[in-house]
Amino acid sequence: MQxxxxxxxxxREISLARTNFSRKILELSKEKDPRNLMIFWxxxxxxxxxxxxxxEDWIRRxxxxxxxxxxxxxxxxxxxxxxxxRNHHLMMIADTxxxxxxxxxxxxxxxxxxxxxxxxxxxxxxxxxxKLHEDCIKSENPFxxxxxxxxxxxxxxxxGPGILKNSTESLGKDIQSCLTFVFDHVEIDQAHTVYNRExxxxxxxxxxxxxxxxxxxxxxxxxIYGSFLNDCLIHSEVFxxxxxxx
Numbered sequence: 001m002q003x004x005x006x007x008x009x010x011x012r013e014i015s016l017a018r019t020n021f022s023r024k025i026l027e028l029s030k031e032k033d034p035r036n037l038m039i040f041w042x043x044x045x046x047x048x049x050x051x052x053x054x055x056e057d058w059i060r061r062x063x064x065x066x067x068x069x070x071x072x073x074x075x076x077x078x079x080x081x082x083x084x085x086r087n088h089h090l091m092m093i094a095d096t097x098x099x100x101x102x103x104x105x106x107x108x109x110x111x112x113x114x115x116x117x118x119x120x121x122x123x124x125x126x127x128x129x130x131k132l133h134e135d136c137i138k139s140e141n142p143f144x145x146x147x148x149x150x151x152x153x154x155x156x157x158x159x160g161p162g163i164l165k166n167s168t169e170s171l172g173k174d175i176q177s178c179l180t181f182v183f184d185h186v187e188i189d190q191a192h193t194v195y196n197r198e199x200x201x202x203x204x205x206x207x208x209x210x211x212x213x214x215x216x217x218x219x220x221x222x223x224i225y226g227s228f229l230n231d232c233l234i235h236s237e238v239f240x241x242x243x244x245x246x
Contacts (some may be wrong), residue, residue: 004205041095042099046117110241123231147218147221156189160189
């Protein structure tokens with residue numbers, strides 16, 4: 001589809017946030033130590049559940065309010081897209097169990113339990129991500145949800161393959177069976193990103209003044225998600241033998 005000038009403006013103005021995101025996860029992109037990468041993936045899968053479990057509900061509620069406020073076409077598209085995100089957190093739960101088994105076989109001590117990892121207190125970045133969605137839904141600009149979806153799902157395409165390649169090279173190909181959430185989203189988010197891009201372009205064609213709001217919330221989503229990924233790499237207290245045995 002041909003993009004309008006308003007969407008092209010969005011792309012220009014969101015570019016700084018995308019660059020900042022890339023800088024924020026630079027350490028992750030370069031990490032080669034297998035133990036550190038295992039810590040990252042265990043954190044990502046277990047703590048990421050709280051960022052994934054409610055996605056369907058967030059999109060559906062944002063879509064309904066967008067529709068109620070008179071943005072009919074985008075509201076319908078968001079509601080339709082919500083069903084695409086149903087139960088994706090179940091993959092993270094399964095991945096956490098598989099990763100825990102590998103950790104206990106190859107990286108312990110300390111020995112870990114998947115339920116222990118999944119019951120930890122959420123990180124600040126996790127809570128910020130939840131708040132971002134709830135604030136968007138409660139605001140007068142719930143259509144901002146399309147910017148969150150566009151930016152976050154586009155990360156799977158832009159950064160997913162490189163991060164997975166790095167992890168596979170360091171951890172071995174067997175790790176792929178433990179990262180079903182990420183591998184699955186590298187595939188499905190290609191179609192989702194096209195869907196989101198077209199929805200945003202159509203929306204901006206009808207409501208061009210919304211571009212500033214979309215850039216603002218898209219930028220905030222990237223900043224928070226970048227913090228989450230970085231936190232997953234450095235959040236290692238539970239993986240310390242001293243922390244477990246003290």
